[in-house]
Amino acid sequence: MKDWYALVNDLETTVPPLDEMTQKRILRRVVRPKKRRLTLVALIAAVMMLTACGVAVVTGQFSHWFRSISEDVQTPEASQTLFEELGTVIGQSETVGDITMTLDGALWDGEYLFLSLSVEGLDGEGAFMDKFTSLDSWLTGSKAFMYGQVREAYPHMTDEEIEAYWGVLASLRRLGITYIPDWETGEHRLLVQQELGGQEEAELTLHLEHIEMGKETIEGPFEFTFTVSPKPMTQVYTGDVVFESGSLPAIRVTEVRMDPFEAEIDFTTVDETAEIRLKDIETGALMARGEETASANNSGLRTVTDAAGHTDYTLSYGPFRQIVDPRTVTAVKINDTWLELHQFTLQE
Amino acid sequence: MTDRELIAKLKTQPNTALVELTERYAPLASAIAARLLPGRGADVEEVAADTIIAIWKNGDKIDPETLRGFVITTARNLAIDRWRVLRRREEVPLFDHDGADSDFLERTVLAGALAEYIRTLSPPDGEIFLRHYLLLETAAEIALRYGLTEAAVRGRLHRMRKFLQKEVPL
Numbered sequence: 479m480k481d482w483y484a485l486v487n488d489l490e491t492t493v494p495p496l497d498e499m500t501q502k503r504i505l506r507r508v509v510r511p512k513k514r515r516l517t518l519v520a521l522i523a524a525v526m527m528l529t530a531c532g533v534a535v536v537t538g539q540f541s542h543w544f545r546s547i548s549e550d551v552q553t554p555e556a557s558q559t560l561f562e563e564l565g566t567v568i569g570q571s572e573t574v575g576d577i578t579m580t581l582d583g584a585l586w587d588g589e590y591l592f593l594s595l596s597v598e599g600l601d602g603e604g605a606f607m608d609k610f611t612s613l614d615s616w617l618t619g620s621k622a623f624m625y626g627q628v629r630e631a632y633p634h635m636t637d638e639e640i641e642a643y644w645g646v647l648a649s650l651r652r653l654g655i656t657y658i659p660d661w662e663t664g665e666h667r668l669l670v671q672q673e674l675g676g677q678e679e680a681e682l683t684l685h686l687e688h689i690e691m692g693k694e695t696i697e698g699p700f701e702f703t704f705t706v707s708p709k710p711m712t713q714v715y716t717g718d719v720v721f722e723s724g725s726l727p728a729i730r731v732t733e734v735r736m737d738p739f740e741a742e743i744d745f746t747t748v749d750e751t752a753e754i755r756l757k758d759i760e761t762g763a764l765m766a767r768g769e770e771t772a773s774a775n776n777s778g779l780r781t782v783t784d785a786a787g788h789t790d791y792t793l794s795y796g797p798f799r800q801i802v803d804p805r806t807v808t809a810v811k812i813n814d815t816w817l818e819l820h821q822f823t824l825q826e
Numbered sequence: 827m828t829d830r831e832l833i834a835k836l837k838t839q840p841n842t843a844l845v846e847l848t849e850r851y852a853p854l855a856s857a858i859a860a861r862l863l864p865g866r867g868a869d870v871e872e873v874a875a876d877t878i879i880a881i882w883k884n885g886d887k888i889d890p891e892t893l894r895g896f897v898i899t900t901a902r903n904l905a906i907d908r909w910r911v912l913r914r915r916e917e918v919p920l921f922d923h924d925g926a927d928s929d930f931l932e933r934t935v936l937a938g939a940l941a942e943y944i945r946t947l948s949p950p951d952g953e954i955f956l957r958h959y960l961l962l963e964t965a966a967e968i969a970l971r972y973g974l975t976e977a978a979v980r981g982r983l984h985r986m987r988k989f990l991q992k993e994v995p996l
Contacts, residue, residue: 501848
């Protein structure tokens, strides 16, 4: 090849100049090489869908805002279409003192809500890149909406009890707030995460105040009121599959529900006398596009036992640390064994 | 800063060197790629970025005196790889609207024997070959540069292809 370098080295050719934006994009690709490429057709289709809904979309923004929870953090743009299917552009800014916060966008699949905010005026030197809980920050909605949230969280409470404690129950506290610095651009970002069930459009208010992030504190208060619609993407698989894994008693799986941030598995024990406890089950993983992915932060086990002593179980994994396109999931790992979804029927 | 100094800087100040390499050679790499991938901005940018990365990865082996030639040849090869995939999906046109040319471009390996042959050609045939198959200039552009007709350029390219396919191991 060196012969060729010498042959063409001195040949003059026409080289149109590159505009500044193109030059910057190329440099960004050099610094962060891509493993996968979002097909241009899919991206155009997603942008057209959102602009038809009257939402101003800047291509690539969702993958930038929610980079830390993208399917592959090295190539966040590969999740752009998935984010746009779940996302809502908000674009509200507020300044308190030297700090300006902008609530850029939201993701809500009807189960988990993620909000991405950019922060200007922050030093960030002493802030830890970690998830924090701010007792002075909260998320709330209309009374009807919050009533539903309380009902789901405290199913044993009567209406009178809910009314009596309404002042305490009216907001969701202990929001998960993660500080995410972008060392390349110098941008500071907060990701707010909250388990939030819902099936209809909701007007929500986010209040952020006294967020301690290691040695750095954002005092605020900042408050944003916005409307967001749930965009469920649940894949429901039904069937009757006997599953065994190591020392776990054999179970009969009847339904698997896959969401972008959670997986749920309904089952009973084959031996009616056997009992399953959460400690019997290790945190699972998912198989998507041929790769093991989406380890979960925690799992839960719900049980409902009828008068005859028959117990129905629901095992849940989530929220995942990275978003998963539920349409690409082919198996769920329970302990060390994969539960293959092709054994079930996907409900339309 | 000379290309030699820029290559040396890749070891001591790689971030700064990459920015300067991109400023200096991304336009050339993009121009080469765009000739084969018209209207495909993202693909062109990716070829340009991959070319710069190739400089970074091969810094120790590149002769700084022919760095520009490395950029041209690497961008050309990367663009052909991408073009090959897109041709199968019929998403890009034939090279210079010529089927035989496209076939030659796609199949011909830049072997040393071919380079030797090009050196033996009388001017401007050698340059015509290099401009068309390395710099990916069209026959019309080459004709304008050398004061020939487009038909004459295509005729010379055709004769060279015929000779190569018969006499030079490719």
